[in-house]
Amino acid sequence: MAATATASSAGPRYAPPDPTLPKPWKGLVDGKTGYLYFWNPVTNVTQYERPTSVDSAPKSSSVPMGSSVQVQQSSQGRHGYSPDKENDQYGRGSNAISKLEPVSRSNQNARGGAVHSHNTPNGTSSSVIGGSSARGHGSMAGGSNLSGDVYRRQHEITVTGDEVPPPFSSFESTGFPSEILREVHNAGFSAPTPIQAQSWPIALQGRDIVAIAKTGSGKTLGYLIPGFMHLKRCHNDPQMGPTVLVLSPTRELATQIQDEAHKFGKSSRISCTCLYGGAPKGPQLREIERGVDIIVATPGRLNDILEMRRISLHQVSYLVLDEADRMLDMGFEPQIRKIVKEVPTRRQTLMYTATWPREVRKIAADLLVNPVQVNIGNIDELVANKSITQYVEVLSPMEKHRRLEQILRSQEPGSKIIIFCSTKKMCDQLARNLSRQFGATAIHGDKSQADRDYVLSQFRTGRSPVLVATDVAARGLDIKDIR
Incomplete structure (x- = not known):
C-alpha cells in the first residue's frame, strides 16, 4: 500500500554556497549518505542532476510538494517498493496503475527504486525520481x-x-x-x-x-x-x-x-x-x-x-x-x-x-x-564488428594447417593470437601441434576451472601467446592487445 513519506532521522544540511548554481536552486547534502543533491525552494523539487537553468526543474513528471508525497516503501526500507503483493507497481499486478497515479505520470516512472523521498529544510518531503528528474537529465x-x-x-x-x-x-x-x-x-x-x-x-x-x-x-x-x-x-x-x-x-x-x-x-x-x-x-x-x-x-x-x-x-x-x-x-x-x-x-x-x-x-x-x-549500431542485419578486419581464405582441409603456421610465423614474436575451433577434440589436437613452436595452449568447456584460469592467465600475461579455443572464449572476455 502507498505510505506517506516521513522525515528521516538524519536530515539534510546545506552544502557550501555555490555562486554558479542557477537561482533559486540550493545545494543540499543527504544526512545519511553524504550525497550532494539540489533543491528548488520555489517548486520544492529535489534532483541529483545539477540544474543548468531556472527552467531545468522537472515539470510534467515531478511531484507537487505542497501536499504529502506518496512513496512506495516496504518493511525492509527499500525505496519504491510496496509490501502489498496485490499492489505491484511494476505492472505485474492488477492494481498497479491506479494506485500510483498520484506519484508519477506513467507506470514506467513508477518502477521499483524509481521514486524515493528526501527531506528539505522547510520540513516537507520532496521526491527524487531515479536519482534525477523522470523526464531526463537536462536538455543537453x-x-x-x-x-x-x-x-x-x-x-x-x-x-x-x-x-x-x-x-x-x-x-x-x-x-x-x-x-x-x-x-x-x-x-x-x-x-x-x-x-x-x-x-x-x-x-x-x-x-x-x-x-x-x-x-x-x-x-x-x-x-x-x-x-x-x-x-x-x-x-x-x-x-x-x-x-x-x-x-x-x-x-x-x-x-x-x-x-x-x-x-x-x-x-x-x-x-x-x-x-x-x-x-x-x-x-x-x-x-x-x-x-x-x-x-x-x-x-x-x-x-x-x-x-x-x-x-x-x-x-x-x-x-x-x-x-x-x-x-x-x-x-x-x-x-x-x-x-x-x-x-x-x-x-x-x-x-x-x-x-x-x-x-x-x-x-x-x-x-x-x-x-x-x-x-x-545496426541490429536489423548481421553486421560484423567494425573494429576487426576480416580476411576469408578458402582452403582444402589438407592445406589449412600449413597455412595457419604461415600466418602465425608472419606475426611479430609474442603477439597475442586466438584460434577458434569448432570442437574440443580439434582444440586439444591443434594446441598440442602448435605448443612447441608457438607456445599455444587450449581452453574449452571440458577443462577444469583451475586449468581454464591458468590458461587465461598465461595468455593475458603473454607467457602463452597463442590461445586455441572453442566458443567458450568467444564472448565477453576482456583481453588486451589481441592481434
Whole structure:
C-alpha cells in the first residue's frame, strides 16, 4: 500500500554556497549518505542532476510538494517498493496503475527504486525520481554542448521507449558519488562509452532495459554502476540475501564481472561473490553465508545452490541478464526461468545482448516490463564488428594447417593470437601441434576451472601467446592487445 513519506532521522544540511548554481536552486547534502543533491525552494523539487537553468526543474513528471508525497516503501526500507503483493507497481499486478497515479505520470516512472523521498529544510518531503528528474537529465547530453539527438547520431545509438532521457556524455554529468568517479578516472577512462552514456540515465530512473551492443562495448559498467546506486538506496541486510543478481553464460565472464565489481565498488564497500561450476561449492556457500550485496552467477551453479536451499533471492530487486543471447544458445533458458521464479516480481531487470533473434525477444517480453530498448549500431542485419578486419581464405582441409603456421610465423614474436575451433577434440589436437613452436595452449568447456584460469592467465600475461579455443572464449572476455 502507498505510505506517506516521513522525515528521516538524519536530515539534510546545506552544502557550501555555490555562486554558479542557477537561482533559486540550493545545494543540499543527504544526512545519511553524504550525497550532494539540489533543491528548488520555489517548486520544492529535489534532483541529483545539477540544474543548468531556472527552467531545468522537472515539470510534467515531478511531484507537487505542497501536499504529502506518496512513496512506495516496504518493511525492509527499500525505496519504491510496496509490501502489498496485490499492489505491484511494476505492472505485474492488477492494481498497479491506479494506485500510483498520484506519484508519477506513467507506470514506467513508477518502477521499483524509481521514486524515493528526501527531506528539505522547510520540513516537507520532496521526491527524487531515479536519482534525477523522470523526464531526463537536462536538455543537453549530460550537460555538454551536444544535444541528446546529436550525440545519439554520432554514436549510432537508437532508442525505443517513452520519454527516454538524453545520454550522459561525461562522467561528471552523471551525478555519481565522488568515490565511484574516482575509481573510474583511476582506471583511465576519459568518457562513458555509448552504451554507458545512454543506459545509465535510464537505469537510474529504475526502468527495465534491453541493451543491444557488441562485446567489448563497456556493458559491464553500464549495469554495475547503476546497481551500486540501487544498493545504496535499498539499505538491505546482505546476510538476508543479495540485492543485485547478475547471470552470465560462462565462468570466465562471471569472474571477470566480479573483478570489475570489486575494482569499482571497493571504495563504496560493496561486496560481491561469484558462483560457477567446475569449482568446489564449499567456499562459495561460505561467502553466501557471510552475506553479500551482489552475486554474479552462471545459471547452472546458481540452480544447484537454490535446490540445496542455501541461498535466498527474496531481496533481489536488480536483475541483470548479461550476454542473454549466448545463455540461450547454450541451452540455459530453463534454468534462467527457474531462477527468475525465485526473484520477486517487483524488480528492475536489465538485459544485455549482442544479437536480437526471436528467442531473445521472447524471453525479453516475458521477463521485462515496458523496457526501453537501446541499440548501439545496426541490429536489423548481421553486421560484423567494425573494429576487426576480416580476411576469408578458402582452403582444402589438407592445406589449412600449413597455412595457419604461415600466418602465425608472419606475426611479430609474442603477439597475442586466438584460434577458434569448432570442437574440443580439434582444440586439444591443434594446441598440442602448435605448443612447441608457438607456445599455444587450449581452453574449452571440458577443462577444469583451475586449468581454464591458468590458461587465461598465461595468455593475458603473454607467457602463452597463442590461445586455441572453442566458443567458450568467444564472448565477453576482456583481453588486451589481441592481434
